[in-house]
Amino acid sequence: MSGKPKLTYFNGRGRMESIRWLLAAAGVEFEEDFLETREQYLKLIQDGHLLFDQVPLVEIDGMKMVQTKAILSYIAGKHNLYGKGLKERAFIDTYVEGTTDLMQMILTLPFSPPEAKKKNLPLIIEKAKNRYFPAYEKALKQHGQGFLVGNQLSWADVHLLEAILMVEEKESTVLSEFPLLQGFKTRISNMATIKKFLQPGSQRKPQPDDKYVATVMKILKEG
Amino acid sequence: MELTELESSLREQAIRTSLMAGKPKLYYFNGRGRMESVRWLLAAAGIEFVEEFLETREQYEKLLQDGALLFQQVPMVEIDGMKMVQTRAILGYIAAKHNLYGKNLKERALIDMYVEGTRDLMDLIRVHHKFSSEEQEKNLALINERATARYFPVYEKVLKDHGTEFLVGNQLTWADVQLIEAILMVEEKVSTILSKFPLLQDFKTRMCNIPTIKKFLQPGSQRKPPPDESYVVTANRVFNRK
Numbered sequence: 001m002s003g004k005p006k007l008t009y010f011n012g013r014g015r016m017e018s019i020r021w022l023l024a025a026a027g028v029e030f031e032e033d034f035l036e037t038r039e040q041y042l043k044l045i046q047d048g049h050l051l052f053d054q055v056p057l058v059e060i061d062g063m064k065m066v067q068t069k070a071i072l073s074y075i076a077g078k079h080n081l082y083g084k085g086l087k088e089r090a091f092i093d094t095y096v097e098g099t100t101d102l103m104q105m106i107l108t109l110p111f112s113p114p115e116a117k118k119k120n121l122p123l124i125i126e127k128a129k130n131r132y133f134p135a136y137e138k139a140l141k142q143h144g145q146g147f148l149v150g151n152q153l154s155w156a157d158v159h160l161l162e163a164i165l166m167v168e169e170k171e172s173t174v175l176s177e178f179p180l181l182q183g184f185k186t187r188i189s190n191m192a193t194i195k196k197f198l199q200p201g202s203q204r205k206p207q208p209d210d211k212y213v214a215t216v217m218k219i220l221k222e223g
Numbered sequence: 224m225e226l227t228e229l230e231s232s233l234r235e236q237a238i239r240t241s242l243m244a245g246k247p248k249l250y251y252f253n254g255r256g257r258m259e260s261v262r263w264l265l266a267a268a269g270i271e272f273v274e275e276f277l278e279t280r281e282q283y284e285k286l287l288q289d290g291a292l293l294f295q296q297v298p299m300v301e302i303d304g305m306k307m308v309q310t311r312a313i314l315g316y317i318a319a320k321h322n323l324y325g326k327n328l329k330e331r332a333l334i335d336m337y338v339e340g341t342r343d344l345m346d347l348i349r350v351h352h353k354f355s356s357e358e359q360e361k362n363l364a365l366i367n368e369r370a371t372a373r374y375f376p377v378y379e380k381v382l383k384d385h386g387t388e389f390l391v392g393n394q395l396t397w398a399d400v401q402l403i404e405a406i407l408m409v410e411e412k413v414s415t416i417l418s419k420f421p422l423l424q425d426f427k428t429r430m431c432n433i434p435t436i437k438k439f440l441q442p443g444s445q446r447k448p449p450p451d452e453s454y455v456v457t458a459n460r461v462f463n464r465k
Contacts, residue, residue: 066336067335070339074335089316101294
């Protein structure tokens with residue numbers, strides 16, 4: 001089915017998950033091609049599909065896009081999720097950089113050695129509670145609308161919800177001191193497209209397991 | 224009307240202050256780090272800026288207390304009434320404001336991809352000085368490999384296929400500025416890095432001759448030198464790192 005964006009990545013969250021979230025929130029249907037073997041990956045490189053030899057890869061509007069941030073910006077820009085004007089964009093960009101930093105810590109956790117994992121998880125939770133969530137709680141308070149920026153859903157809101165749920169999977173009470181974020185989570189989760197994405201059977205991926213980690217390492221031949 | 228010397232100098236000061244009020248103000252260490260790409264982009268756009276250098280922990284804590292750092296981190300740039308943090312957000316704002324972000328969504332997409340690539344390459348070098356000398360040897364090999372096998376071939380091909388003087392469209396963009404920054408940074412580590420990339424060599428010459436960039440490359444500009452011992456010591460002190 002041409003016309004739909006096609007996502008090439010491992011069958012798991014990783015760096016592609018934010019893209020799945022954003023497309024889903026925008027109500028855009030997409031297809032997925034899962035990397036399962038190193039041969040598939042090497043063929044993509046040989047055929048010149050991966051600009052920097054890396055995935056995520058998203059084929060969209062005749063482009064073979066790589067680099068997660070670039071892909072997300074394009075989707076946001078195309079689907080009216082990037083605010084109205086330069087300053088709203090600036091706010092959205094700043095907020096998504098923060099949630100990216102937070103989610104990146106969790107994303108890389110399964111790939112670190114066991115002692116590092118044990119040590120780093122509490123640090124991540126601490127950062128969420130002391131650095132990131134206070135910033136977004138304050139942003140919601142000061143802005144006084146249901147959304148982080150402007151008066152409609154933007155990429156920043158989708159990314160924040162994704163981050164909240166991701167941290168909650170690690171520590172379920174992490175939002176206990178953040179009433180506005182609790183309200184935000186409920187509201188945004190109930191938006192039709194997002195509600196659909198959060199239901200079983202959607203293209204949302206589960207948390208990474210050992211099998212996923214092993215597959216990724218085998219395909220990228222790391223370690 | 225005749226002004227006394229005092230009135231004159233007060234008037235001068237007032238003018239200077241109000242002129243400075245329009246200029247972006249950069250808060251960071253007195254060194255490259257993550258702020259250097261911001262200096263490059265402002266300079267290339269011909270925008271004058273002022274800098275406040277973090278030297279003590281007290282300065283940093285005051286910024287935190289004043290709520291100036293959204294995520295408790297620098298770089299921070301005061302610009303157009305905003306206290307912007309997150310390097311990429313700052314660069315995106317400057318690029319869009321100063322007509323360095325292409326002419327439409329697709330040009331933006333290309334620029335975004337290209338700057339992410341040069342960002343990844345420069346990040347390898349940005350952290351280089353933090354490593355032990357043994358690790359630095361390995362990192363240098365990685366920088367060399369990535370530059371010659373992953374990144375520079377891509378930009379060489381883009382220049383070849385695109386056929387204008389620039390990476391995107393037919394005028395200077397953020398992608399070009401970040402690429403010249405990356406090229407010079409890698410050359411400081413491996414001076415012959417462009418030997419197999421003739422189009423990048425031409426690109427480098429052209430870019431370095433653009434008046435605003437030429438000026439930035441001259442001694443006395445706000446361009447910072449590569450990191451040395453004292454830079455590491457200062458950063459550790461400000462951030463209370465052991």
